[in-house]
Structures are given as structure tokens and as C-alpha cells.
Amino acid sequence: MKHVAPIPAESQTGTSGSGTTAFHGAAEPALEIRGLQVRFPSDQGPVSVIDGIDLSIAKGEILGLVGESGCGKTMLARSILRLIPPPGRVTGGKIMFDGVDLLGLNHERMRPIRGDKIAIVLQEPMTSLNPALRIGDQITEVLKAHRPLLSQAERNALASDLLEQVGIQMASQRLTQYPHELSGGIRQRVVIAMALVCGDVRLLIADEPTTALDVTIQAQILELFTRLQAERRMAVLLITHDLGVIAQTAHRVAVMYAGRIVEIAEVNQLFDSPRHPYTRGLLLSLPRRGVGLPKSQLPAIAGSVPKLSNLPSGCSFYDRCPHHLEDRCQVSVPALEETRPGSWVRCHRWRELPAFELPADVKP
Amino acid sequence: MNSFATADPEPILEVKDLVKHFASSGSWSWQQRRKTRAVDGISFKLLPGSTLALVGESGCGKSTTAKLILQLLEPDSGDIRLCGESVTKPKKNALRRLRRNVQMVFQDPYASLTPHLKIGAILREPFLVKGVRPRYEINERVRFVLTAVGLDPNIAQRFPHELSGGQRQRVGIARAIAGEPRLIVCDEPVSALDVSIRSQIINLLLDLQKSCGLSFLFISHDLDLVAHVSDVVAVMYLGKIVEQAPAATFFAQPRHPYSQALLASSPIPDPRRRTKPAIRGEIMAGTELGAGCRFRNRCPLAVSLCAAAEPELQTITESHEVACHRADETAYTHEASQFQTHANK
DSSP states (O other), rough: OOOOOOOOOOOOOOOSSSSSSSSSGGEEEEEEEEEEEEEOOOTTTTTEEEEEEEEEEEEEEEEEEEOTTSSHHHHHHHHHHHHTTTTTTEEEEEEEETEGGGGOOOHHHHHHTBBBTTEEOOOOOHHHTTTTOOOHHHHHHHHHOTTTTSOHHHHHHHHHHHHHHHHHHHHHHHTTTTTGGGGGHHHHHHHHHHHHHHHHOSEEEEEEEETTTTTTHHHHHHHHHHHHHHHHOOOOEEEEEEHHHHHHHHEEOOOOOEEEEEEEEEEEHHSSSSSSHHHHHHHHHHHHSSOOTTOOOOOOOSSOOOOOGGSSSSSSTTTOTTTTTTTTTTTSSSOOOEEEEEEOOOTTTTSSSOOOOOOOOGGG | OOTTTTTTTSSEEEEEEEEEEEEEEOOOOTOEEEEEEEEEEEEEEEEHHHHHEEEOTSSSSHHHHHHHHTSSHHHHHHEEEEEETEEESSSSTTHHHHHHHHHOOOOOOSSSOOSSSSSSHHHHHHHHHOOOOOOOHHHHHHHHHHTTTTTTTGGGOOGGGGSSSHHHHHHHHHHHHHHHHHHHHHSSSTTSHHHHHHHHHHHHHHHHHHHOEEEEEEEOHHHHHHHHOOEEEEEEOOOOEEEEEEEEHEEEEEEEEHHHHHHHHOOOOOOOOOOOOOSSOOOOOOGGGSSTTTTTTTTTTHHHHHHSSSOEEEETTTEEEEOTTTTGGGHHHHHHHHHHBBBBB
């Protein structure tokens, strides 16, 4: 019977620093990632899936992480929980949580953190629930692992309480149902309940939590997320490719491209004046109701996402960037530079780029 | 383009009172037999060169409709007319000829290309079916369609797994246009693609529509995308069309409470304009449908009449049809929902 040793929650900003100390000013970081590197071996030598990521999430903050499939979003989430599938390996960096480096912990010491302090909600609610177990058993299983002193009755009470909190009616009856008896929206609510049942979650990782849901249900789930997050002052890492979801939910946004973070900014800042050509391209290419002529050509980003095993030298967005310069952008990887307090961009030319403007009628 | 105007050219596709029910029996013989009313009496017309968008949530019957049109499923009743000829009761050998007029672009470009065939072989097939001979002529045409969708013709030598998602979807589109159809059914053609690739594929589809005069039946749940590509919008809910209107009218003044809810809850990519969940609850189970409106359990405007009688699709203004008992009052509610998405600063 092991109990979680209380980890001293002292400030951890004092770590020996490169230029990125006190990184983009998250006042009280719940999680701080420094120089994270994840590699997978391949026939052509190791491939960097995550190549030097610095990121911090403040307490009580929703950090949106945007990027395309294969850019490393999910690997980042998995590396926080130390769940990188072999043969992948974390080859460098630190992930500071509650004053300890998660990467330095062995599996024995990682277990009390997973599910109790750091929880995850995955995309497809049907695959993250066990079809053969009643949902009550699945929720209380988390408590069995992390709160072994509770009696079964107490666990059930906690579970049904929580189901009510996530907006499920007749909670005590729901506990005896199987996942297939529930609709997609309710299943996702159950998964969220499972993630939060320990009551002490400091960081919730949500990996595309609404992608498999319909729009009207998605809106309900996102509302639930923001409500729970505010009530519990949790830090949330919200991973999605949907810029609409990001705009509606996140406080701060990090944009990933090919294993690196290319831009970080507060949400209004990012949508009003994005700095990186990739972010700009994404925002411009979205069809928007009432903007531009129907059936007109959308301003698309040319080319396709580069393979991680075959990245261009220098800036990984080089091939697709309308602003690239042969002598600079192809030569060296740009550093993440601070453009204004709290906004960072990885582009050689951010100072020279014209101001960003959406087509005129987008602003009301 | 207004597909409801009186001096219509002949529609390329006309669907009338189409019905398809699936029997979902329990696994044991004593269990009650139930019916899923996947498509339950829908009608629409699609004019040459225009795009009709079918919008709705999963399970509303969009994809079943597509399969019925492609004759991959047989309807229980109702009629589908392609280029003026019925495909539901085809004359001998007519089906093959009629089918040539319609092709499909699938959602998942990873699942819709045969993995062990080279791209060239995949694209030769429609020409072989069409009876194009000899082989060099076919190869010439394969090169032509590949160029038409913006790919290097040498890609014919490659296998699907060597291509990116966007390239694969271009191959899927090349295969669809190879038979020179007049109608293409696009079932969520970009939702499996990366965000930065989507606009390229949309641009390609719009280009092809312009240059070849294609008609699209465009199935999607992305309303912003639908607003951009379609001429007419039809909203489906549990097997019925609940609203149908020209795109401009629909997006300016949706009248069905469900359409309004869809528009209000789709997230706007602008943090200064907030969307809110507009309706509670979820789609009604098939067994609870009863006699009334299928949306009544989630509808903010539901009254006792809505549980008693199912509203019929009625014309409220020219070419704008809505199936709602309270359609007279919904114009105001829409104004209200506009206020909900106010600037939050």
C-alpha cells in the first residue's frame, strides 16, 4: 500500500539557463519542458520526432497545441507521461513537474503521477474505454490504484458525484452501463470523468478530445472542459488541429511544425497578428463564412508537409514558405525569438514580414 | 445559381421521396425487430454545374443517401433520376451507362486506393471499363488526368504508400474525373487531410467544376467549407431534410432551429467572437421517434404540437424550404443567436 509522497511544490525556475530561462513568462508553471528531444531509429539513421522543444504551461492555463498529423503533437503528450512507444526514445531535455524531472523518474515513481497528478483524455472515446467493463468499474479502477484506502462504497459515491459534475444525468444508474450503451458525447464525458476522478489533477492533457464528435456535441464538451478547468484551476494541454476549437478554448497557443515549435503567443495575439508564415498561411487558408467570394480560390499553402526523415536543411518550412530567402533560411535553423513579451516566433525574417491582414470583411 | 427558378434546365440529379430503412434486429430471435430509418423520404434536385451540400451530424443519413445515388444500396422506395433517367428501375444494360455519369471521391485517401496497385494501374481501370483502347491511348489519358489534378505524370510509376495524403486525394479525384462523369459525389473529401492541404484540394475541386462543368453532391459537416463551395444547402436530421435553401439565403437567414444550432455551435476561428453550445442533449434514438418532429427533444422552441405531428417541408420564401411548425417565429431567434456570438471584449 503505497501513498503518493508529497512532492515539494517549490519553484523550479532556477534551472541553469540558456537564453530561454523564464521562458515566455509563465508565472507559475505547472509544467516546464526544456530542450525535449525524441528520436526514433530508422533505416536512414535516427529521426527526430521532437527536436528541442521548450514549453511551459502555467497553473490554471489552457495551452493550445496546434499542428498537422505527424508534427509531434501526440509524441509530446506521450513524453510528458513517459509513454513513448518503443523503439522511440527521449534523447534529451527535461520535463519539470512539481519540482522533479519526470524524465529522471523510474516507472515505480512515475505510476503515482500518471492518472493522479497528470491525466490524459484521448480522441476516440470508444477506444479509450474497455468495452467489456461497466463504466462504474472503469472509473473506480483509477481510485483503486491511487486511493487504496477508500472503501468500495466511497469510490462509487465519488464516481457518481463526478459523473454528475460532467453533466451526466441519473449518474448512479449510468455506473452499471457498458460503453456500447452510451452515445459518443456521453462516452467522452465518462472519459473526462475518469481522467479527473482523483480530484488532484494538476495537468490535464487532452489529445484531440472533440475530433470524433459532432459539432453540437463538440460545443457541449468544450464548454464542460473550460468549466472544469476554471473550477479546479488545472493546467490543460489541449492538442488539436482545429483552429476554431483553439480560438474558442485556449488562453495561449503553441504552433508546431515538423517536430519544432514555430510560434507561441497569447490567443488573441496569435489570431490577430501571427508572425510565422506557416501560422499565417493556416489562418488565411481557412474558409470562413461571409468572407471572400463563395467558390473563389482559397489562399492555399503550397507543397506538402515534409517527411521527418527528410527535412530541408535550415528552416523546415523553407520549401513551402512564400517569404524564404536562399542565403539565410536554407542555411540555418532559425531560433525561437521573442517578438514582444509573451510572443515567440521561429523565423529568420519575422522583422521584415508585412503586417498580417485577413481579407477585409472578416472583422465585424 | 438558383436551382429552384422556374426556367430550370434539366437537373442532373433528381431525388424524389427516397426511403431506405435498415432492419436492426436483435441478435436473438425473441428480441424485438427494430428499424433504423436512415433515409426517410427525402427529395432534392441538383442542376448541372452546381453544388448541393448535404449537411448534418453523423447518423443523419448523408452517407446512405450517397450510396443510394451511386446504386451501392437499393432504396426501399422513391426515385433517383440521373440525367433524366431513372436508375432505380433501369432498363436492361442502362445501369452501366448511367453509372458512368456519376463518380465518387471518398473521405479517406489512405483507404480508397488499392495498396498493391501502382497509381498508373489504378487510373487505367476507368478507361478500360470505358472501352478505351489501345494501351498507349490509355496511358496518354492517364498522364492527362494526372496533369489535370496537378500531379507529375511520372507518379503513375509509384505505389499509393509512397504518396502523401494530399497527393493520394488528388489521385482519388483523378480517378473520379477519368470516366468524364457529370456528377461527383464528394463524401467529406478533405476532412481526413492535413489542415494546410485542405485548401489545395478544395481549390482543385472548384477548378475542375469550372473547367468541366461538373456537378457536386458535397457531403460535409464543416459549415464554413460548405458556405464556401456550395450553391444549395440541404440540412439533414435523422433521415429527413429539415431545411433546404440557396447557400446565400441559408447562411444569412437559417430558419430551422437545428440549422441555427449547427451554425451557432461550430467554432469560429476568431477568439474575439465566442460560440456557445446552442442546444443540449443528443440525437433521439430510433425507437423514441414516434409521430412528432425528430428534433423535438433538443429544440428550444418545441411545443406540444411538435410531439403530436411531424412537420412537413414547406416553402417559406422563394426556394427556401423548412420543416418546422414554428418556422414563422424562427427569424427572430436567429437575431438572438447573432447576439450570442457577440464580441467578448
